[in-house]
Amino acid sequence: MxxxxxxxxxxxxxxxxxxxxxxxxxxxxxxxxxxxxxxxxxxxxxxxxxxxxxxxxxxxxxxxxxxxxxxxxxxxxxxxxxxxxxxxxxxxxxxxxxxxxxxxxxxxxxxxxxxxxxxxxxxxxxxxxxxxxxxxxxxxxxxxxxxxxxxxxxxxxxxxxxxxxxxxxxxxxxxxxxxxxxxxxxxxxxxxxxxxxxLSGLNGLPGGVLGKIGVSVSEAKCGRVYALLEAEGDKIGLYRTDDYGDRWVQISQNRDLMHRPFYYTHVFADPTHADTVYVTNLQMWKSTDGGESFTEVNTPHDDNHDLWIDPLQSQADDRRQ
Structure with missing residues (x-):
């Protein structure tokens, strides 16, 4: 959907x-x-x-x-x-x-x-x-x-x-x-x-056998891109670059972001706040520190597939923080 x-x-x-x-x-x-x-x-x-x-x-x-x-x-x-x-x-x-x-x-x-x-x-x-x-x-x-x-x-x-x-x-x-x-x-x-x-296997991104990958370019900060990778062992998780992919860093290995990766593996960069990123999985997860930590966002139904972020609502959330 x-x-x-x-x-x-x-x-x-x-x-x-x-x-x-x-x-x-x-x-x-x-x-x-x-x-x-x-x-x-x-x-x-x-x-x-x-x-x-x-x-x-x-x-x-x-x-x-x-x-x-x-x-x-x-x-x-x-x-x-x-x-x-x-x-x-x-x-x-x-x-x-x-x-x-x-x-x-x-x-x-x-x-x-x-x-x-x-x-x-x-x-x-x-x-x-x-x-x-x-x-x-x-x-x-x-x-x-x-x-x-x-x-x-x-x-x-x-x-x-x-x-x-x-x-x-x-x-x-x-x-x-x-x-x-x-x-x-x-x-x-x-x-x-x-x-x-x-870019796979280069500049901090894992090589080897990869599965499904989600990617999202930040509108709020030039050069920032988030990638959510299904990979082997501890290589699985969320990666981030701040130079359009020349160098990547693994930000999170949180398994709550990667349950049933074939079905989910969706990541969304907030359009107005560079350090805010969302991941939809069995729950919906939100980070406000560039992906280093996540908190659960309560949703009416726990089967989350896709997300459209309202920039006006995002700005309101920023003011409340």
Missing amino acids: AVAGDPDNPMVFYFGACAGGVWKTIDGGVYWRCVSDGYFTSASVGALAVARSDSNVIYAGTGESTIRGDVSYGDGVYGSTDAGRSWTHLGLKETRHIGKICIHPHDPDIVYVAALGDAFGPNEERGVFRSKDGGKTWQKILYRNSDAGAVDISMDPNNPRILFATVWQTRRSFWNLSSGGPGSGIFRSLDGGDTWEE
């Missing part, structure tokens, strides 16, 4: 259900209405993004990347240019499971899709895809192999040429899940996705 907020109206949110389409609220969650019925031919939604430069533009990626045994696959990407009133299928049908979508902060037609691909077998339509024309055409810009697909991507809003993406080698069957392998890794692009370099 996925959630995204309107950058211009703090009362407007969109929710993508694991098997129930896209829903919209205009009153802060009091009432929700399904806006994808009649347009989507796939019920499962794995990723949502609303353009900062034009909140009428929304992209939805179908198929969850949280691949439990009962996971549903999707049929690619859908887009709306009228705030969810209508939708158009934009292709990438065989990506099947989409983990994340990010949009250029100044151009709503430039969009990136992190596609896991078929969770149940090898396929070629996986990796990071980029469109420069609002989804009319797509280019595969990061590809590992037919067994490993992209599961997360994060852009620096202050410099949208800087991107971090993670690739996960995994295979789901109805009786087993294999997570990790030589295809997993974390990658960086400094030119908007034209070229990529692998």
Whole structure:
């Protein structure tokens, strides 16, 4: 499932259900209405993004990347240019499971899709895809192999040429899940996705067998990036860099951040406070010291998948601290 907020109206949110389409609220969650019925031919939604430069533009990626045994696959990407009133299928049908979508902060037609691909077998339509024309055409810009697909991507809003993406080698069957392998890794692009370099095993990041990886670039502090890694032994945990990945430090080995990593492994940098970072797992966790310690955030339900941070609420929290 996925959630995204309107950058211009703090009362407007969109929710993508694991098997129930896209829903919209205009009153802060009091009432929700399904806006994808009649347009989507796939019920499962794995990723949502609303353009900062034009909140009428929304992209939805179908198929969850949280691949439990009962996971549903999707049929690619859908887009709306009228705030969810209508939708158009934009292709990438065989990506099947989409983990994340990010949009250029100044151009709503430039969009990136992190596609896991078929969770149940090898396929070629996986990796990071980029469109420069609002989804009319797509280019595969990061590809590992037919067994490993992209599961997360994060852009620096202050410099949208800087991107971090993670690739996960995994295979789901109805009786087993294999997570990790030589295809997993974390990658960086400094030119908007034209070229990529692998960072795994370099400058403080662990090598060896890696599994699922979450990544989040801080908007509040240039150079800061958080990465949550499923790795071997004591290499598992939260890592941080303050120079866009040239040097990394393991900040936390807290196992509460990494239960069932194949299902979670999501990290979110606060957009207004550099040392505040959130991790969603069996509980929701918040750190205000750059990831060194975490406190539990009480939530109505303890199965936390995704998070949209309201900058106004974040500023209010900072004032109370």
